[in-house]
Amino acid sequence: MPKTRHRVVVTQRFFDSATLDFLKHCGCEVIIAELAPGVADGSLSERQLIDLLIDADGWILGHANVTASLLGSLPRLKVISRRGVGYERIDTVAVEAAGKVATIAVGGNDASVADHTIALMLAVCRKLKQCQAGLSANDWSIPLGGDLYRKTVGIVGLGRIGKGVLLRLAGFEVKPLIYAPRPDSSQKANGGQSCFVDLETLFQESDFITLHAPLNPQTRGMIDSRALKSMKAGAVLINTARGGLVRDADLLKALQQEDIAGAGLDVFESESDPSLSAVTEQLIKLPNVVVTPHAGASTVEGLNRTNLIAAQCVVAVLEGRSPPGHCVIADGRRHTVAKENT
Known part of the structure; x- marks a missing residue:
């Protein structure tokens, strides 16, 4: 197993062991947020999210609000990977402006x-x-x-x-x-x-x-x-x-x-x-x-599939590669390169 190089924070429940092993095998330290019963990442305040993510290189999330203000407080964060496909709560313009990458788990659920x-x-x-x-x-x-x-x-x-x-x-x-x-x-x-x-x-x-x-x-x-x-x-x-x-x-x-x-x-x-x-x-x-309580995607098989797709997107970005194009909703790395070259 390679030496740990990256820290990945997961703010979703039901994260399966196979995907966890995949991330560890790729050199990631995985932190699974301990949320109170009934609490989802979409209800966490910006301050709570910053406390969880301040040392993260990658973030696998559910319905959390991703704003310019939040991203500005997380300079180390490189990739935001949504375990799901809807992304109306992710400010894609802010992601690109911050030089980060945001992805969704297309095809999993x-x-x-x-x-x-x-x-x-x-x-x-x-x-x-x-x-x-x-x-x-x-x-x-x-x-x-x-x-x-x-x-x-x-x-x-x-x-x-x-x-x-x-x-x-x-x-x-x-x-x-x-x-x-x-x-x-x-x-x-x-x-x-x-x-x-x-x-x-x-x-x-x-x-x-x-x-x-x-x-x-x-x-x-x-x-x-x-x-x-x-x-x-x-x-x-x-x-x-x-x-x-x-x-x-x-x-x-x-x-x-x-x-x-x-x-x-x-x-x-x-x-x-x-x-x-x-x-x-x-x-x-x-x-x-x-x-039903927004449970349509929540089967064991569906969550396992979306977990893995989200994790694969995180690893691709952290290793300097590009995730599958259909999963990318924002890629600000080219802006970062352009700034460095000016």
């Missing part, structure tokens, strides 16, 4: 989230929440559910996870409707040219609507009161992407007024805006809403 999406669809339409609640109260009456089989399913976004959901839905013989702002040839081949529709058509005709779009200024709040009112009364909304895609207060009202039939939610606006926690609590209590 796609299958896990796609599986979870189908699970939520079935749980809502088969009224599993009501079934369990009834049996817990010794009520054996049967809530009448519905089928996913041969329904129209609208898929908003056809990236890696959206494609995985489409593949899984084939077994249910559904009619897919796909919205992608700028579909490329590979997406059209995967989804079929005739399946692509505009967003308004997708909302109006789908029995199930599942969100797989990134969160950005164009998509934030795309599911609002207007969009919800355009959906079928029997429609089911599934969100395993990002909470900010849906205006949760509008969704709550639509469900209470029976404008749509139900929802399956793995993410909430309150994850990034605690002032909306009361809305989340009300959604959780509704009988026709099945919820």
Whole structure:
């Protein structure tokens, strides 16, 4: 085993031994942050993060906020590696300006989230929440559910996870409707040219609507009161992407007024805006809403895959190499070289 050359701090739980061994074999000292139960790195203050990372060369993180101020306090840090794919909390401009590298773990949890999406669809339409609640109260009456089989399913976004959901839905013989702002040839081949529709058509005709779009200024709040009112009364909304895609207060009202039939939610606006926690609590209590705690990617296999990809990106940067291009979201090393040459 090579002599330890680099220090890597991990601020995520469920870091597997095989990935830990990989990092050690590559000459890394690994520090796994001991977070209090129920606390994730996304809720840590800047001061807490600095205390954890002041001597780190590499950082494997979850949902922590990566800001210019934080990076300015961590001159030794070279690489920020997200164990996951969403990176709206990472200031990529600040990463580049600081001469550091930021990566995401592309491909590690796609299958896990796609599986979870189908699970939520079935749980809502088969009224599993009501079934369990009834049996817990010794009520054996049967809530009448519905089928996913041969329904129209609208898929908003056809990236890696959206494609995985489409593949899984084939077994249910559904009619897919796909919205992608700028579909490329590979997406059209995967989804079929005739399946692509505009967003308004997708909302109006789908029995199930599942969100797989990134969160950005164009998509934030795309599911609002207007969009919800355009959906079928029997429609089911599934969100395993990002909470900010849906205006949760509008969704709550639509469900209470029976404008749509139900929802399956793995993410909430309150994850990034605690002032909306009361809305989340009300959604959780509704009988026709099945919820999970942003757990779509959290399988043993999925986390092991994303752990390794994140670790491989860290090692590549610390050894002076480039991580896979599809994993890099910011690379400021060229700015550092340019400054040194001026």
